[in-house]
Amino acid sequence: MLFEFSFTKVFLTLFLLFVAWLFKWFYKSSQLQKFYRNQGISTSKREKNPNPDDELYPTKLLAQQEPNTKGLVSPGPGGAFLILTDAEIIKEFLLHDNTYYRKSFKIPSTSLLTSEGELWKKHRRSVSAALQFGYHNSMMPILLETINEYIPLSQKTEMTLTAPRDFQVFICDVLSRIFFGINPNKSAILKGKSPFLEALEVSELSTPVYRNPLVWIFGEKGRNFLFYLKGLDKRWKALKEHFRGEIQIKMKEIQKMKENNQETQRKDLLYLLLDERSKFNNDPDKTLSDAEILDEYFSFLVGGKDTTGAFLSMFLYCYVTQKEWAQKLDQEISEKLLNNEITVDIVKSMDLLTAFTKEVLRIYTPTPGTLPRVAKETHKLGNFEVKKGTMCMCFTGFNHFSPKYFQDPLTFNPDRWLQKDNHEASSIAYLPFSAGPRQCVGQNMALLIGKVLMTLIIKNFNVTLDPKYRLQMTAGMRGYSPKNPMKFTLSPK
Numbered sequence: 001m002l003f004e005f006s007f008t009k010v011f012l013t014l015f016l017l018f019v020a021w022l023f024k025w026f027y028k029s030s031q032l033q034k035f036y037r038n039q040g041i042s043t044s045k046r047e048k049n050p051n052p053d054d055e056l057y058p059t060k061l062l063a064q065q066e067p068n069t070k071g072l073v074s075p076g077p078g079g080a081f082l083i084l085t086d087a088e089i090i091k092e093f094l095l096h097d098n099t100y101y102r103k104s105f106k107i108p109s110t111s112l113l114t115s116e117g118e119l120w121k122k123h124r125r126s127v128s129a130a131l132q133f134g135y136h137n138s139m140m141p142i143l144l145e146t147i148n149e150y151i152p153l154s155q156k157t158e159m160t161l162t163a164p165r166d167f168q169v170f171i172c173d174v175l176s177r178i179f180f181g182i183n184p185n186k187s188a189i190l191k192g193k194s195p196f197l198e199a200l201e202v203s204e205l206s207t208p209v210y211r212n213p214l215v216w217i218f219g220e221k222g223r224n225f226l227f228y229l230k231g232l233d234k235r236w237k238a239l240k241e242h243f244r245g246e247i248q249i250k251m252k253e254i255q256k257m258k259e260n261n262q263e264t265q266r267k268d269l270l271y272l273l274l275d276e277r278s279k280f281n282n283d284p285d286k287t288l289s290d291a292e293i294l295d296e297y298f299s300f301l302v303g304g305k306d307t308t309g310a311f312l313s314m315f316l317y318c319y320v321t322q323k324e325w326a327q328k329l330d331q332e333i334s335e336k337l338l339n340n341e342i343t344v345d346i347v348k349s350m351d352l353l354t355a356f357t358k359e360v361l362r363i364y365t366p367t368p369g370t371l372p373r374v375a376k377e378t379h380k381l382g383n384f385e386v387k388k389g390t391m392c393m394c395f396t397g398f399n400h401f402s403p404k405y406f407q408d409p410l411t412f413n414p415d416r417w418l419q420k421d422n423h424e425a426s427s428i429a430y431l432p433f434s435a436g437p438r439q440c441v442g443q444n445m446a447l448l449i450g451k452v453l454m455t456l457i458i459k460n461f462n463v464t465l466d467p468k469y470r471l472q473m474t475a476g477m478r479g480y481s482p483k484n485p486m487k488f489t490l491s492p493k
Contacts, residue, residue: 025079032080032387036073039384042066044074044083055475056368056397063401064409070384077104078374078389085398087405087429089382093394094370094436100381101373104391110292111299112441113371118285126288127296127441130272136344136448138267139178144342146174147453153340153460156492163313163486168305171312172200174449175304179297180246181268195242202235203302240294247290250274300442307366308446310481314364315357315454316488320465322412329356333459340456347451355417357451361432363412366479368397370434397480399429461490 051057072083084090112123150170176196250270277287319326332352372393375386401409433440465488472483
């Protein structure tokens, strides 16, 4: 009886503590939501979506009906979850991101995407230096080589392209070549598979892990409770060991070239990062370690394959469905490309291609919101106050559909980007790659890859899509993208 009584007492005590904690959380949450509502922030409501084919449609509707919405508030881990929608407030948030906010999840990685403080500054400095615009000219041969392997331009044969999957594999391939300077199809085989394709598969399997609350709260320790990850972790370990070997090989090549006073003409990102390391005498405060370089590679891979794959899919979808603009784009490409020779300067000179790209990214931006951040202290943001512990994110895609900034925002109209009077408004509201210190460091690379690939496809093929295809857009962990695969037919011109 004594044991039973003690057990019951302990159970009741724990239960009452849980109820007290729950009450405290709900009370705190209601008070915080009230605090924000009193400052003009609207309550986030869950209503039936009038357009089930588009998961972002309620947001688009709100942007048109209530374009002056500052933001939305709902219950969150720290009591409140604040979604910012006002363009000016978003800009201020992004500019002061590193000052007042910290990451809201604990992912065991040192990449730009997940690091903070001095570590983040070091990564940003190193990667930005490697990706300076002059590098784009040197990466063009790698890009064109990859395109010709995936879409043989010289062979006049019809082919089927399944999007976004085929684009994701292409992006994984070209990013790996740009990063390591190695052709994945000719690289070492890792357990019967190209290590780059293994990296693609493992990264796809890993993405859902970060939705798990245990990982968000406890980081690496939370993964220990997910027993099904043991096999996945072994694959990650094997990949990292393989790529560390590639880094050591590249380091020896650089040292040998320096000893012989040689200089390579084809500099991949790994070469540039390791060359920087040698210039700073392997100073860990100024250069990236092998582990940090690998984290950046996997960050590029995970961050680039889904977003760029979705962008390329929607570009081709708009080209097929927007007949009038497709004809105009055909004409510009024919005038600029007398053959398949294409350079960075030619891409920069195509105004309509740039406008078409911007309009695709406005309507179908792959990343309509930023990763959530947590306020480190109470502070002013615009004309309202943000409490310490509030989880915040920017819904940058909201303003892409606001009539304050874009006339007739639901209409696909690249001409809006050719009008000079639209530039000031769009610079405030148009943020497909975010803004501020944490702006996407690879945006120019992604745009160049996309423009070159689309230009060569349009130049060489007639593109069609099954007329029965029904576009359904989903928004989730992997961004804003088509729910069902698109099968494009490419017929030689």
